[in-house]
Amino acid sequence: MDVIYGMDQLSDAEYFFRQASEKVTAREYEQAMDLLHKAVQIAPHHIHSLMEIGNCYEYLNQSDKAIVYYETVIQIDPFHAEAWFNKGISMKNMGNEKEATQCIERAIELYCGR
Numbered sequence: 282m283d284v285i286y287g288m289d290q291l292s293d294a295e296y297f298f299r300q301a302s303e304k305v306t307a308r309e310y311e312q313a314m315d316l317l318h319k320a321v322q323i324a325p326h327h328i329h330s331l332m333e334i335g336n337c338y339e340y341l342n343q344s345d346k347a348i349v350y351y352e353t354v355i356q357i358d359p360f361h362a363e364a365w366f367n368k369g370i371s372m373k374n375m376g377n378e379k380e381a382t383q384c385i386e387r388a389i390e391l392y393c394g395r
Contacts, residue, residue: 294324301333310337326357335367344371362391 297320304313314337320330335350349366354361369384 294320294327294330297323297334298327298330298333301330305337305340308340310340313337315379328354328361331357332364332367335364335371339374340373341366342374344374348369348375349354360391365391 285293288354292361301313301316301320306309309355314334317330317334317378321334322331323367327338331350333355335347335354338344338347338350344369348368351364351371354364355368364389365384372378372384373381
């Protein structure tokens with residue numbers, strides 16, 4: 282499903298995303314997630330924010346929560362190689378080697394254009 286946002290919505294979501302990126306750089310992951318959730322409230326399919334929420338959860342060693350966000354991105358864009366790769370890393374961190382390998386192989390296929 283394509284979702285069209287007004288320019289103001291995207292600008293607001295991007296503003297919160299940029300603010301969150303600064304927090305991530307400073308390793309202030311929980312504060313970053315607060316800002317990223319604001320971006321997603323404005324633009325629910327803002328892939329950059331969804332990915333970064335997943336990354337923040339992974340930085341906080343909460344792979345199970347990270348996977349939820351990577352899967353959300355994959356639902357929006359099944360060809361998002363980075364989401365597949367990150368999901369694979371999170372699955373590996375949880376000890377699920379088989380699914381981790383499948384996700385990482387899918388990411389490689391997408392990166393290589395197969």
